[in-house]
Amino acid sequence: MNNFLKLCFSMILLAASSVPAMAAAPVELSSDIFVEKQEKRPDGSFSTVLAKPNLILPGDQLVFVVRYRNASNKPAANFSVTNPIPAAITFSGTSDGAEIVSIDGGKSWGKLSQLRVNNADGTSRNALMTDVTHLKWQMKQTLAAGDAGKLIFRGVVK
Template sequence: MPNLRMILIEAAMIAGVLTTGLSVSQTAHASSLSVAVQAAATDPRTDIKIDSRIMVERTTESQSGEMVTTLLDPSTVKVIPGDTLLFINTYRNTGENTVTGFVVNNPVHSAVALVEVLEEWAVLSVDGGKNFGKLSELSVTEDNSVVAGEEEITEQTSRPAKASDVTHIRWIFASPIAPGASGDLRFRGIVK
Protein backbone atom coordinates (compact mmCIF):
# COMPACT_ATOMS: atom_id res chain seq x y z
CA MET A 1 0.00 0.00 0.00
CA PRO A 2 2.84 2.45 -0.61
CA ASN A 3 0.72 4.49 -3.06
CA LEU A 4 -2.03 5.22 -0.57
CA ARG A 5 -2.27 8.78 0.52
CA MET A 6 -2.45 8.94 4.25
CA ILE A 7 -3.67 12.11 5.87
CA LEU A 8 -3.20 12.35 9.59
CA ILE A 9 -5.48 14.80 11.30
CA GLU A 10 -5.05 15.56 14.98
CA ALA A 11 -7.33 17.73 17.07
CA ALA A 12 -4.66 18.62 19.64
CA MET A 13 -6.60 21.71 20.60
CA ILE A 14 -8.86 19.67 22.91
CA ALA A 15 -6.17 19.31 25.60
CA GLY A 16 -5.78 23.07 25.80
CA VAL A 17 -9.51 23.50 26.08
CA LEU A 18 -9.67 21.25 29.11
CA THR A 19 -6.62 22.56 30.92
CA THR A 20 -7.09 26.27 30.35
CA GLY A 21 -10.84 26.72 29.91
CA LEU A 22 -10.30 28.41 26.56
CA SER A 23 -12.87 28.05 23.84
CA VAL A 24 -11.95 25.68 21.01
CA SER A 25 -11.48 28.52 18.55
CA GLN A 26 -9.08 30.37 20.87
CA THR A 27 -7.06 27.19 21.29
CA ALA A 28 -7.09 26.56 17.55
CA HIS A 29 -5.17 29.79 17.07
CA ALA A 30 -2.61 28.71 19.65
CA SER A 31 -2.02 25.20 18.31
CA SER A 32 -2.32 24.53 14.62
CA LEU A 33 -4.00 21.46 13.21
CA SER A 34 -1.28 19.17 11.91
CA VAL A 35 -1.81 17.50 8.57
CA ALA A 36 0.87 15.19 7.21
CA VAL A 37 0.57 14.06 3.61
CA GLN A 38 2.50 11.12 2.14
CA ALA A 39 2.28 11.24 -1.66
CA ALA A 40 4.29 12.33 -4.65
CA ALA A 41 3.74 15.92 -5.79
CA THR A 42 2.39 14.69 -9.16
CA ASP A 43 -0.07 12.28 -7.53
CA PRO A 44 -3.66 13.49 -8.13
CA ARG A 45 -4.48 12.47 -4.55
CA THR A 46 -2.65 15.62 -3.43
CA ASP A 47 -5.59 17.53 -4.94
CA ILE A 48 -7.86 16.35 -2.11
CA LYS A 49 -8.08 19.17 0.42
CA ILE A 50 -9.40 18.62 3.94
CA ASP A 51 -10.77 21.28 6.27
CA SER A 52 -11.43 20.22 9.85
CA ARG A 53 -13.70 21.85 12.36
CA ILE A 54 -15.28 21.05 15.70
CA MET A 55 -18.79 21.99 16.80
CA VAL A 56 -20.23 21.77 20.31
CA GLU A 57 -23.59 20.01 20.61
CA ARG A 58 -25.84 21.31 23.35
CA THR A 59 -29.33 20.03 24.13
CA THR A 60 -31.84 22.34 25.76
CA GLU A 61 -35.54 22.23 26.48
CA SER A 62 -37.68 24.47 24.28
CA GLN A 63 -40.62 26.50 25.59
CA SER A 64 -42.93 23.74 24.37
CA GLY A 65 -41.04 21.16 26.44
CA GLU A 66 -39.25 19.48 23.52
CA MET A 67 -35.54 18.67 23.75
CA VAL A 68 -33.68 20.54 21.00
CA THR A 69 -30.07 19.88 20.03
CA THR A 70 -28.11 22.73 18.47
CA LEU A 71 -24.61 22.96 17.06
CA LEU A 72 -22.66 25.86 18.51
CA ASP A 73 -19.59 27.56 17.19
CA PRO A 74 -16.91 26.87 19.80
CA SER A 75 -15.93 30.53 19.83
CA THR A 76 -19.27 31.30 21.49
CA VAL A 77 -19.14 28.78 24.37
CA LYS A 78 -16.76 27.26 26.88
CA VAL A 79 -16.10 23.58 26.34
CA ILE A 80 -16.44 21.61 29.58
CA PRO A 81 -16.13 17.92 30.52
CA GLY A 82 -19.29 16.10 29.49
CA ASP A 83 -19.84 18.24 26.38
CA THR A 84 -20.51 16.41 23.14
CA LEU A 85 -18.30 17.51 20.26
CA LEU A 86 -18.99 16.92 16.58
CA PHE A 87 -15.77 16.58 14.57
CA ILE A 88 -16.19 17.33 10.87
CA ASN A 89 -13.51 16.70 8.25
CA THR A 90 -14.73 18.19 4.95
CA TYR A 91 -12.89 16.86 1.88
CA ARG A 92 -12.93 18.23 -1.66
CA ASN A 93 -11.22 17.19 -4.88
CA THR A 94 -9.83 20.49 -6.16
CA GLY A 95 -8.04 18.90 -9.12
CA GLU A 96 -9.02 17.91 -12.64
CA ASN A 97 -8.54 14.17 -12.18
CA THR A 98 -10.56 11.48 -10.42
CA VAL A 99 -8.79 10.35 -7.25
CA THR A 100 -8.59 6.70 -6.19
CA GLY A 101 -6.89 4.99 -3.24
CA PHE A 102 -7.66 7.79 -0.79
CA VAL A 103 -7.38 7.12 2.96
CA VAL A 104 -7.91 9.43 5.93
CA ASN A 105 -6.60 8.55 9.41
CA ASN A 106 -7.89 10.58 12.33
CA PRO A 107 -6.49 10.01 15.84
CA VAL A 108 -9.04 10.46 18.63
CA HIS A 109 -7.56 12.81 21.21
CA SER A 110 -7.05 11.24 24.64
CA ALA A 111 -9.25 13.94 26.21
CA VAL A 112 -12.22 12.74 24.15
CA ALA A 113 -14.17 9.48 24.42
CA LEU A 114 -15.57 8.43 21.05
CA VAL A 115 -19.35 8.06 20.94
CA GLU A 116 -19.94 7.23 17.29
CA VAL A 117 -18.62 7.55 13.75
CA LEU A 118 -21.36 8.67 11.40
CA GLU A 119 -20.06 6.89 8.29
CA GLU A 120 -20.73 3.14 8.60
CA TRP A 121 -17.81 2.29 6.29
CA ALA A 122 -15.17 3.70 8.67
CA VAL A 123 -12.88 1.28 10.50
CA LEU A 124 -11.51 1.77 14.00
CA SER A 125 -8.40 1.05 16.05
CA VAL A 126 -8.10 0.52 19.79
CA ASP A 127 -4.33 -0.06 19.78
CA GLY A 128 -2.90 3.26 18.68
CA GLY A 129 -3.51 2.76 14.97
CA LYS A 130 -1.73 -0.59 14.54
CA ASN A 131 -4.82 -2.67 13.67
CA PHE A 132 -8.18 -1.59 12.26
CA GLY A 133 -11.60 -3.20 12.01
CA LYS A 134 -15.24 -2.80 12.93
CA LEU A 135 -15.79 -2.17 16.66
CA SER A 136 -17.57 -5.52 17.05
CA GLU A 137 -14.40 -7.27 15.78
CA LEU A 138 -11.98 -5.56 18.18
CA SER A 139 -10.94 -6.46 21.72
CA VAL A 140 -8.93 -4.76 24.44
CA THR A 141 -6.37 -6.49 26.66
CA GLU A 142 -6.24 -5.24 30.25
CA ASP A 143 -3.94 -5.92 33.16
CA ASN A 144 -5.83 -6.92 36.30
CA SER A 145 -4.26 -7.30 39.71
CA VAL A 146 -5.44 -10.18 41.86
CA VAL A 147 -4.40 -10.72 45.49
CA ALA A 148 -3.67 -14.36 46.26
CA GLY A 149 -2.82 -14.68 49.93
CA GLU A 150 -0.09 -12.11 50.53
CA GLU A 151 0.99 -12.02 46.90
CA GLU A 152 -0.35 -9.69 44.20
CA ILE A 153 -0.56 -11.30 40.76
CA THR A 154 -1.14 -9.41 37.53
CA GLU A 155 -3.27 -11.21 34.97
CA GLN A 156 -4.13 -10.12 31.46
CA THR A 157 -7.74 -10.40 30.39
CA SER A 158 -9.43 -9.57 27.13
CA ARG A 159 -12.81 -7.95 26.66
CA PRO A 160 -14.82 -6.66 23.68
CA ALA A 161 -13.83 -3.11 22.70
CA LYS A 162 -16.16 -0.20 23.43
CA ALA A 163 -16.42 3.07 21.50
CA SER A 164 -14.58 4.84 24.34
CA ASP A 165 -11.55 2.57 23.71
CA VAL A 166 -11.07 3.84 20.15
CA THR A 167 -7.77 5.61 19.48
CA HIS A 168 -8.01 6.11 15.69
CA ILE A 169 -10.62 6.27 12.94
CA ARG A 170 -9.81 5.37 9.32
CA TRP A 171 -11.90 6.09 6.26
CA ILE A 172 -10.82 4.09 3.18
CA PHE A 173 -12.56 5.43 0.10
CA ALA A 174 -13.79 2.46 -1.96
CA SER A 175 -15.22 4.74 -4.66
CA PRO A 176 -13.22 7.24 -6.71
CA ILE A 177 -13.55 10.92 -5.82
CA ALA A 178 -14.50 12.86 -8.96
CA PRO A 179 -13.17 16.35 -9.72
CA GLY A 180 -15.15 18.88 -7.68
CA ALA A 181 -16.69 16.18 -5.46
CA SER A 182 -16.82 16.84 -1.74
CA GLY A 183 -18.22 15.39 1.43
CA ASP A 184 -17.90 15.17 5.19
CA LEU A 185 -16.31 12.59 7.49
CA ARG A 186 -17.85 12.97 10.95
CA PHE A 187 -17.63 11.57 14.44
CA ARG A 188 -18.92 12.48 17.89
CA GLY A 189 -17.05 12.37 21.14
CA ILE A 190 -17.57 13.41 24.74
CA VAL A 191 -15.03 15.57 26.53
CA LYS A 192 -13.61 13.55 29.43
Protein backbone atom coordinates in the same frame (compact mmCIF):
# COMPACT_ATOMS: atom_id res chain seq x y z
CA MET B 1 31.16 21.58 -13.96
CA ASN B 2 30.35 20.13 -17.30
CA ASN B 3 27.13 20.62 -19.14
CA PHE B 4 25.90 17.12 -18.38
CA LEU B 5 26.18 17.68 -14.64
CA LYS B 6 24.53 21.06 -14.94
CA LEU B 7 21.69 19.39 -16.72
CA CYS B 8 21.40 16.80 -14.01
CA PHE B 9 21.32 19.46 -11.28
CA SER B 10 18.71 21.49 -13.06
CA MET B 11 16.61 18.35 -13.47
CA ILE B 12 16.95 17.65 -9.75
CA LEU B 13 16.03 21.22 -8.95
CA LEU B 14 13.09 20.92 -11.27
CA ALA B 15 11.98 17.72 -9.59
CA ALA B 16 12.43 19.26 -6.15
CA SER B 17 10.52 22.36 -7.04
CA SER B 18 7.69 20.28 -8.44
CA VAL B 19 7.09 18.53 -5.07
CA PRO B 20 5.43 21.52 -3.37
CA ALA B 21 3.21 21.88 -6.41
CA MET B 22 2.00 18.31 -6.00
CA ALA B 23 1.53 18.74 -2.26
CA ALA B 24 -0.53 21.85 -2.85
CA ALA B 25 -3.34 19.45 -2.34
CA PRO B 26 -5.61 19.09 -5.26
CA VAL B 27 -7.69 17.28 -2.65
CA GLU B 28 -8.80 19.62 0.09
CA LEU B 29 -9.39 18.47 3.63
CA SER B 30 -10.84 20.57 6.42
CA SER B 31 -11.73 19.88 10.02
CA ASP B 32 -14.29 21.52 12.23
CA ILE B 33 -15.64 21.03 15.75
CA PHE B 34 -19.11 21.83 17.00
CA VAL B 35 -20.71 21.27 20.40
CA GLU B 36 -24.17 19.91 21.01
CA LYS B 37 -26.14 22.18 23.31
CA GLN B 38 -29.57 21.70 24.79
CA GLU B 39 -31.80 24.62 23.95
CA LYS B 40 -35.04 25.15 25.73
CA ARG B 41 -38.06 25.50 23.48
CA PRO B 42 -40.82 27.92 24.42
CA ASP B 43 -42.95 24.95 25.50
CA GLY B 44 -40.28 23.92 28.01
CA SER B 45 -38.98 20.90 26.15
CA PHE B 46 -35.40 20.74 24.96
CA SER B 47 -33.93 20.46 21.52
CA THR B 48 -30.36 19.60 20.65
CA VAL B 49 -28.61 22.18 18.54
CA LEU B 50 -25.12 22.33 17.12
CA ALA B 51 -23.26 25.39 18.32
CA LYS B 52 -19.88 26.93 17.84
CA PRO B 53 -17.54 25.63 20.56
CA ASN B 54 -17.42 28.85 22.53
CA LEU B 55 -17.87 27.07 25.84
CA ILE B 56 -16.52 23.56 26.36
CA LEU B 57 -16.81 21.64 29.61
CA PRO B 58 -16.13 18.05 30.62
CA GLY B 59 -19.08 15.93 29.56
CA ASP B 60 -19.94 18.03 26.54
CA GLN B 61 -20.83 16.14 23.38
CA LEU B 62 -18.69 17.34 20.48
CA VAL B 63 -19.33 16.80 16.80
CA PHE B 64 -16.26 16.62 14.55
CA VAL B 65 -16.82 17.30 10.88
CA VAL B 66 -14.17 16.48 8.30
CA ARG B 67 -14.90 17.78 4.79
CA TYR B 68 -13.04 16.65 1.68
CA ARG B 69 -13.17 17.75 -1.94
CA ASN B 70 -11.17 16.79 -4.99
CA ALA B 71 -10.41 20.25 -6.34
CA SER B 72 -8.18 18.97 -9.09
CA ASN B 73 -9.12 17.73 -12.53
CA LYS B 74 -7.60 14.31 -11.85
CA PRO B 75 -9.16 11.39 -10.01
CA ALA B 76 -7.77 10.48 -6.59
CA ALA B 77 -7.56 6.74 -6.15
CA ASN B 78 -7.56 4.79 -2.88
CA PHE B 79 -8.81 7.80 -0.99
CA SER B 80 -8.79 7.40 2.78
CA VAL B 81 -9.17 9.72 5.75
CA THR B 82 -7.58 9.08 9.12
CA ASN B 83 -8.47 10.98 12.28
CA PRO B 84 -6.76 10.42 15.65
CA ILE B 85 -9.15 10.89 18.55
CA PRO B 86 -7.87 13.79 20.68
CA ALA B 87 -6.62 12.64 24.07
CA ALA B 88 -9.26 14.53 26.01
CA ILE B 89 -12.09 13.01 23.95
CA THR B 90 -13.95 9.74 24.31
CA PHE B 91 -15.14 8.53 20.92
CA SER B 92 -18.89 8.03 20.77
CA GLY B 93 -19.66 7.04 17.21
CA THR B 94 -19.72 8.12 13.59
CA SER B 95 -22.68 9.14 11.47
CA ASP B 96 -22.12 6.53 8.76
CA GLY B 97 -20.66 3.58 10.65
CA ALA B 98 -18.36 2.94 7.68
CA GLU B 99 -15.16 3.54 9.60
CA ILE B 100 -12.54 1.15 10.78
CA VAL B 101 -10.89 1.95 14.09
CA SER B 102 -7.67 1.41 15.96
CA ILE B 103 -7.45 0.86 19.69
CA ASP B 104 -3.65 0.78 19.80
CA GLY B 105 -2.60 4.18 18.51
CA GLY B 106 -2.98 3.37 14.82
CA LYS B 107 -0.91 0.19 14.66
CA SER B 108 -3.74 -2.21 13.85
CA TRP B 109 -7.19 -1.60 12.43
CA GLY B 110 -10.57 -3.24 12.19
CA LYS B 111 -14.25 -2.82 12.78
CA LEU B 112 -14.82 -2.03 16.45
CA SER B 113 -16.93 -5.18 16.88
CA GLN B 114 -13.99 -7.34 15.75
CA LEU B 115 -11.36 -5.86 18.08
CA ARG B 116 -10.46 -7.29 21.46
CA VAL B 117 -8.70 -5.66 24.40
CA ASN B 118 -6.25 -7.78 26.40
CA ASN B 119 -6.64 -7.46 30.14
CA ALA B 120 -3.69 -7.54 32.50
CA ASP B 121 -4.79 -10.94 33.85
CA GLY B 122 -4.51 -12.62 30.45
CA THR B 123 -8.22 -12.53 29.63
CA SER B 124 -9.62 -10.30 26.93
CA ARG B 125 -12.83 -8.40 26.30
CA ASN B 126 -14.59 -6.79 23.37
CA ALA B 127 -13.25 -3.36 22.51
CA LEU B 128 -15.46 -0.43 23.45
CA MET B 129 -15.84 3.01 21.96
CA THR B 130 -13.85 4.31 24.93
CA ASP B 131 -10.86 2.26 23.70
CA VAL B 132 -10.77 3.84 20.25
CA THR B 133 -7.67 5.91 19.50
CA HIS B 134 -7.97 6.41 15.72
CA LEU B 135 -10.66 6.40 13.04
CA LYS B 136 -10.14 5.64 9.38
CA TRP B 137 -12.49 5.77 6.42
CA GLN B 138 -11.26 3.79 3.45
CA MET B 139 -13.20 4.86 0.40
CA LYS B 140 -13.58 1.90 -1.87
CA GLN B 141 -13.94 3.95 -5.02
CA THR B 142 -11.84 6.60 -6.65
CA LEU B 143 -12.59 10.19 -5.75
CA ALA B 144 -13.42 11.74 -9.12
CA ALA B 145 -12.54 15.32 -9.95
CA GLY B 146 -14.96 17.64 -8.19
CA ASP B 147 -16.24 14.96 -5.80
CA ALA B 148 -16.82 16.14 -2.23
CA GLY B 149 -18.20 14.77 0.97
CA LYS B 150 -18.02 14.95 4.71
CA LEU B 151 -17.33 12.55 7.54
CA ILE B 152 -18.84 13.08 10.94
CA PHE B 153 -17.92 11.59 14.28
CA ARG B 154 -18.87 12.41 17.80
CA GLY B 155 -17.01 12.42 21.06
CA VAL B 156 -17.46 13.42 24.68
CA VAL B 157 -15.06 15.69 26.53
CA LYS B 158 -13.50 13.59 29.29
